[in-house]
Structures are given as structure tokens and as C-alpha cells.
Amino acid sequence: MSILETRNLTAFYGDFQALYGIDFRLEEGETVAVIGSNGAGKSTFLRTLTGLNAAASDSVVLAGQPIGGLPAHRIVGLGLALVPEGRRLFPSLTVEENLLVGAYSGRKGPWSLERLYKLFPILAERRHNPGTALSGGQQQMVAIGRALMSNPQVLLCDELSLGLAPIVIRDIYAALPGIKAEGCSVVVVEQDVSQAMNVADRLYCFQEGRVSLEGRPDDLTREQISLAYFGV
Amino acid sequence: MGEWINTILQGLLLGGLYSLFATGLALSFGIMRMINIAHGDFAILAAFAAIAVVEPLGLDPFVVLLLIVPLMAGFGYVLQRIILNRTLGQDILPPLLVTFGMSIIIQNLLLVAFSADTRSLSVGELGIASVPLGGDVAVGVFPLIVMAVAVAVLGGLQWLFSATPLGRAFRAASDDREVAQLMGIDNRHIYGVAMAIAMGIVAIAGVFLAIRANINPTEGPARLLYAFEAVIIGGLGSLWGTLAGGVILGVAQTIGGKLDPGWGILAGHLAFLAVLVVKPNGLFPRTRER
Numbered sequence: 001m002s003i004l005e006t007r008n009l010t011a012f013y014g015d016f017q018a019l020y021g022i023d024f025r026l027e028e029g030e031t032v033a034v035i036g037s038n039g040a041g042k043s044t045f046l047r048t049l050t051g052l053n054a055a056a057s058d059s060v061v062l063a064g065q066p067i068g069g070l071p072a073h074r075i076v077g078l079g080l081a082l083v084p085e086g087r088r089l090f091p092s093l094t095v096e097e098n099l100l101v102g103a104y105s106g107r108k109g110p111w112s113l114e115r116l117y118k119l120f121p122i123l124a125e126r127r128h129n130p131g132t133a134l135s136g137g138q139q140q141m142v143a144i145g146r147a148l149m150s151n152p153q154v155l156l157c158d159e160l161s162l163g164l165a166p167i168v169i170r171d172i173y174a175a176l177p178g179i180k181a182e183g184c185s186v187v188v189v190e191q192d193v194s195q196a197m198n199v200a201d202r203l204y205c206f207q208e209g210r211v212s213l214e215g216r217p218d219d220l221t222r223e224q225i226s227l228a229y230f231g232v
Numbered sequence: 233m234g235e236w237i238n239t240i241l242q243g244l245l246l247g248g249l250y251s252l253f254a255t256g257l258a259l260s261f262g263i264m265r266m267i268n269i270a271h272g273d274f275a276i277l278a279a280f281a282a283i284a285v286v287e288p289l290g291l292d293p294f295v296v297l298l299l300i301v302p303l304m305a306g307f308g309y310v311l312q313r314i315i316l317n318r319t320l321g322q323d324i325l326p327p328l329l330v331t332f333g334m335s336i337i338i339q340n341l342l343l344v345a346f347s348a349d350t351r352s353l354s355v356g357e358l359g360i361a362s363v364p365l366g367g368d369v370a371v372g373v374f375p376l377i378v379m380a381v382a383v384a385v386l387g388g389l390q391w392l393f394s395a396t397p398l399g400r401a402f403r404a405a406s407d408d409r410e411v412a413q414l415m416g417i418d419n420r421h422i423y424g425v426a427m428a429i430a431m432g433i434v435a436i437a438g439v440f441l442a443i444r445a446n447i448n449p450t451e452g453p454a455r456l457l458y459a460f461e462a463v464i465i466g467g468l469g470s471l472w473g474t475l476a477g478g479v480i481l482g483v484a485q486t487i488g489g490k491l492d493p494g495w496g497i498l499a500g501h502l503a504f505l506a507v508l509v510v511k512p513n514g515l516f517p518r519t520r521e522r
Contacts (some may be wrong), residue, residue, distance in 0.1 A: 072413035090407040092398060101400045104460060105416025119280050152417060 002061075003028045003185045004049070004154050006082070009059045011041075011048040011066075018044040020209045031176065031186040033200035036194050037229060040206040042189045043085055046156050050082045051075040051188075063153060066130065073088060076103040081151035085162060085189075087143040089131035096127040098142050102149030109151025110182045116145040119178055137168035143171070155179060156187045159196055173199055193225060207231050234368030236490070241371050243486035246480030247462075248379030249444065253455055254462035254474040255385060256430035262469045263406045263426040264320060266327045270334040271459060274431060274450030275438030277338050278304050280438045280449070281352050293353040297439055301432045308431025312424040320423070335452060342449030350446035359443060378440050382478070385433055387469055393471070402426060414427035461504040467514030476515055480507065 004026040011019040012227045026066045028030050036042050040105050049060055051072035058070035067075050081102075099113060117124035120141040126134055131142050140160060147155055152218060161169040169192075176199060190196035196203060197217040204214035205228035213220065213228030253275060260268050263277060281303070281426045283297045306501035309394075343380040392401035405412040405422050412419060439445060441455070465480050466473025488499020507515065 041316070052410060052413070053375050071418070073416050073418045076414055076416045084414065086412060088408055088411045090404045092403045092407050097400050097403075100397070101404045101412075101417075104397060104401055104404075107416075146415070 001028060001064075003027060003030075003063055004187070005061045006049070006180075007061070008060055009045075009048065009055060011053050011179075012057060013044050013053075018209050019048065020204050021104050021191065022203060022206075022209075022211055024211070026185050026187055028232055029183075030201045031180065031188060031199055033196035033203045034189045034206060035191070035196050035203060035229065036206035036212075037191070039208075043158055044209075045206070046082060046158050046187070046189055049075075049156060050080060074153075076150050077107055079107065079151070080156065081147035081150045081152035081154070081155075082156045083140075083147045083158060083160065084156040087139045089139055089142055089146075091130065091132045093133065094128050094203060096125055099123070099145050099149050100132040101148035101179040103151075105150050107151045111148045111151050113149075115146045116148060118182060119175055120145060133153055135168075136164050137172060138158055140164065140172055141175075144175065144179075148184070152184060154185050154187065157190070158189045158193065160188065163176075163190050170196065185230055193229065205229055233383065237369050239486050239490045241369070242375065242485055243483030244479055245371060245375035245379045245481030246476065246486060248375065248382035248482075249437065249440055250458050250462045250478030251382045251475040251480050252385065252440065252478075253459040254466070254478055255382075255389070255471065256434040256437070257456075257459045258388075258463045258466075258469070258471060258474050259430040259433075259481075262318075262471075263402050263464070264423050265324070265406075266316065266320060267324070268430075269332070271331075271340060271430075271434060272334045272454065272456030273338040273443065274304070274308075275434045275455055276447060276449065276452045277352070277432075278435035278438035279341065279442035279447055280342055280346055280351070282496070283353060283442060286353055292433040293355055293439060293443055297347070297352070297436060300439060301435045304435035305428040305432035309424040311429040312427035313420060316427065317364060317423055330430060335456075339452060340507060346449055348448060349518060350448045352446045353439065353442040358439050378444070381436060381440070385436070389429075389434055389471055394469050398422075398425070407418070415450050421481055451516070458500070461500065463503055464514050465507045467511075467517035470514070470516040471515035483512065 002025040006024040009019055009022040016176045022045060032138060034042050034045065051070050055068035057068045058066045062078055062080055067078060070124060099116060122138055123141055123145060126138065131139065147167050160172055176186060186198060188199060200217055202215055203215060204211055205225065207228060213224060257268060257271050260266050260374050278300050282293060282300050285291060286298065303502060313328065319330045339466055357373055363372040363373060364370045368477050393402060401417045404415060405417055405419050409419050462474055462477035462481050466477030478501055484503030485496045485500040489496030
């Protein structure tokens with residue numbers, strides 16, 4: 001059964017139509033990557049799933065329940081969490097407070113401060129530091145942890161690797177199996193295609209707001225991906 | 233010498249009242265980035281509401297606070313949800329204009345209901361009681377109570393902000409209102425609660441002002457000005473800074489008034505300008521780039 005599905009999803013970025021009839025599905029326990037060049041509509045897609053952009057009611061379905069058009073603060077309580085592009089930690093909150101505010105929706109599940117500190121031990125050492133005083137990689141861990149504290153069924157990750165050193169990116173992605181083991185399905189939006197293909201069970205390529213390619217990484221050729229990614 | 237010590241002590245304690253005025257303003261700016269031009273008028277509204285209850289029923293003003301504070305807090309929540317939330321966004325002008333309009337409406341409604349006569353609230357002997365500190369030095373009991381309430385309010389807010397999920401939600405919504413929604417925080421509700429707290433505090437300030445001095449329906453803007461000055465002296469976004477700002481303003485006013493009865497208010501404004509020259513962001517700024 002699909003844990004998350006979009007049906008003919010359209011969305012706007014201001015006055016500009018950013019998504020044209022996206023059909024997307026994420027099966028339970030799956031990791032799906034969404035790739036595409038700048039402006040392809042990837043981030044708008046995630047914003048629309050989380051309720052930050054408007055959507056028709058039945059165009060987004062989470063665990064069988066239509067959630068399109070619901071306000072963002074209600075959608076997180078239903079089990080859909082976003083790790084936003086650029087981390088966007090709350091600067092006036094410490095690491096621990098950033099994590100705790102992630103649990104504001106009160107949704108029950110396996111994730112707690114203790115469980116997160118086991119996943120990212122460095123955060124336990126820095127728990128009283130301001131979130132924004134950490135290195136980029138550690139901030140990304142806080143951003144992931146903050147999203148996990150809402151005990152999501154689906155974790156949406158927007159450009160996890162952006163601005164991070166390769167070794168740090170490897171550490172961040174190494175946490176994904178542990179997250180999935182707790183029953184969380186994952187959508188990863190990435191510009192780094194090789195990184196996306198390494199972690200994904202399936203892959204969608206967006207081009208100018210449309211799905212230009214879909215399939216399993218092993219089944220797709222470099223030429224197919226180039227064509228779908230760049231349109232040439 | 234004793235006279236001067238008395239003057240400075242009075243100024244210090246007057247700072248407690250100014251701090252109560254300033255705290256609500258600091259809250260609405262700190263959390264919602266909203267400048268409430270009607271803030272002083274809401275204080276005066278609360279004071280007249282208290283007068284309207286105290287005079288016919290003969291109740292103690294402190295008892296009436298138990299009624300007025302929740303009433304004003306509830307009014308604040310509804311006002312924020314129904315009107316003020318709609319004005320919030322990237323542009324700071326709409327909330328300024330709307331609250332400016334409210335200021336005019338409140339003043340005129342109060343003029344219609346209570347006339348332009350000055351009014352006050354009496355707490356009997358307590359209003360003139362003092363505690364001798366030796367020599368010629370003494371402090372008023374009521375100003376001491378006001379200062380104690382101001383410190384208690386600030387301490388309570390400090391605890392709320394640093395140790396409770398609601399406080400974290402306030403700070404998160406202040407930092408990044410969009411990401412706060414992704415945490416499950418309903419900004420509209422959180423802003424409503426913040427305005428309720430601000431209104432509750434300004435209701436206390438308004439009632440204390442009416443106990444301390446005569447008030448009239450058009451006094452709100454002057455009170456807003458002092459609150460602004462206290463907030464800015466203390467540093468935008470700093471809770472305890474509002475107490476420091478209030479105290480500096482209070483001491484400057486009483487010293488100015490001691491030198492010449494006409495210089496009190498002017499001395500307060502000059503102190504405000506002097507702080508701005510030396511520390512343009514106030515003494516304890518906590519504003520952030522957004």
C-alpha cells in the first residue's frame with residue numbers, strides 16, 4: 001500500500017505554475033529520490049506535500065487520508081515531516097530545544113531525545129549550544145532530529161547534502177537505515193544524482209514541473225537520466 | 233541628600249510601572265514583529281473598565297484586577313485571531329495602520345462613555361502608605377507593590393519562555409514562522425495567546441496607573457510613548473531590558489522633575505535620546521536578522 005501518493009498534483013510558486021499534474025507514490029518502508037535541476041519544482045513539490053503551498057484536497061493522500069489543502073501545522077500531526085532546505089534551525093533555541101519543538105504536535109512514536117542522541121551522539125554533547133552555532137553537518141543532524149521528533153510516517157528531506165563536505169554527507173546518509181528501521185518511509189530531494197541513486201529504491205526525475213522519468217536506479221541508464229534531467 | 237535619595241528611589245520604583253507598560257509591547261514585537269500603536273489605549277481601556285466596576289460596586293481595585301486581567305486577555309486573543317492576524321505579513325504597515333485606527337476608536341469610545349474628565353482608582357490608605365528606610369528616606373508601599381508585580385511578571389515570562397513547550401513555540405514562531413508551522417505550531421493560535429498575555433499585562437499596568445495618578449481617555453498615546461522608550465532603551469526583544477529601560481526612564485523623569493517641575497517628562501526623553509546615541513540598539517538588544 002502506498003503510504004504517500006499524489007494524484008494529478010498541481011502547485012504554484014507565487015503566480016508561476018511550478019507543478020503540472022504530478023503522479024507520485026511512496027510505498028511503506030521505501031526510500032524514493034526526487035532529482036531534477038534548479039527550478040524543476042522539487043522543493044515546491046515538498047512544500048505542497050507539507051501544506052505550505054495550496055493543493056486540492058484529494059491530490060495528496062497520506063496513508064489513505066486526503067491531506068491536500070490542510071494547514072501545515074495539522075499535516076505534521078498526521079505523520080508527514082519535512083527537513084527543510086538549508087536546515088532552517090531556530091536560532092534562538094538550543095540544540096535540545098530545537099529537537100523538543102519538533103515534538104510540539106504531540107504525535108506518539110518511537111522517537112525521543114534519548115533515541116535521537118543514540119542516532120547522532122554528537123548532538124548530546126552539544127545539546128545546550130545554540131542550534132546555529134554548530135557545524136553545517138551537525139546542524140543537518142539537528143534538522144533531521146527535529147523532524148523525527150514528530151514521529152513521522154514519512155520523512156521528507158530537501159537537499160540534505162547542500163553545502164556539506166562529502167565525508168559529512170556520507171555520515172548524514174548513513175543515518176537513513178536507522179531511521180527507516182523505525183518504520184519511517186523517506187523521500188529525498190537531491191540535486192546530487194549519484195547520491196540520490198545510492199540511497200533510493202526508486203527515483204523520480206522532475207523537469208519543468210513534470211515527472212520526466214521514473215524507475216529503479218538499477219534499471220535506468222545514464223543517458224535516460226541525462227535526458228530526463230537536462231531535457232537534452 | 234535624603235531628598236535626592238528619595239527622588240532616585242521613586243524613579244526606580246516608577247520604572248516598575250513603565251516596565252509593565254513596556255512588557256506587552258515587547259512581547260507583541262518580539263513574537264509577532266508587530267508594533268501595536270493602540271497599546272497605551274488598551275491600558276487606559278482596562279483602567280476605565282476597572283473604574284466602571286469599582287465605582288458602582290465599591291470593590292477593591294486589586295480584587296477587580298482578577299476580573300479585568302482575564303477579560304482583557306480574552307479580548308486580546310479574540311482581537312488577534314479575528315483582526316490582527318490578518319494584518320501580519322512581510323509588510324509592517326498594515327498592523328501599524330489598523331492599531332492606529334483602534335487607538336482612535338478606543339479614545340473616542342472612552343470619551344463618549346466617561347467624558348473627558350480625569351478619573352482615578354483609590355486603594356485607600358495603601359495609596360499613601362510608606363516604609364521608612366532611616367533618616368529622611370522612605371519608599372511608598374504601593375510603588376513597591378508595583379515593582380514587585382513587574383519583577384514577578386518578568387520572572388514568570390522568563391520561565392514561560394525558557395522552560396515550557398508554549399515558550400519554545402513562541403520563540404520558534406518568532407524565529408521562523410513558516411518552519412514553526414512544520415513543527416505543528418499553529419501560528420494564528422500562538423499569536424493569539426501572545427496577545428492575550430500582552431493584554432493581561434497591560435491591563436495590570438493600566439489599573440496600577442489609575443491607582444497612582446489621574447487618567448483621562450486620551451492618555452493612551454503618551455503611555456505608548458513611554459513604553460516605546462522603555463523597550464528601546466532596554467533593547468528590542470529583551471524582556472529584562474524593559475525593566476532596565478523603565479527604571480532609566482523613571483529615574484530620569486523624577487530627577488528632571490526634582491530640578492524643575494516642568495522638566496520631568498523632558499528629562500525622560502533626553503535620557504532616551506542619550507541611550508540611543510551611545511547604544512543605538514538599546515542596552516540589551518536581542519533582535520535577529522530574519
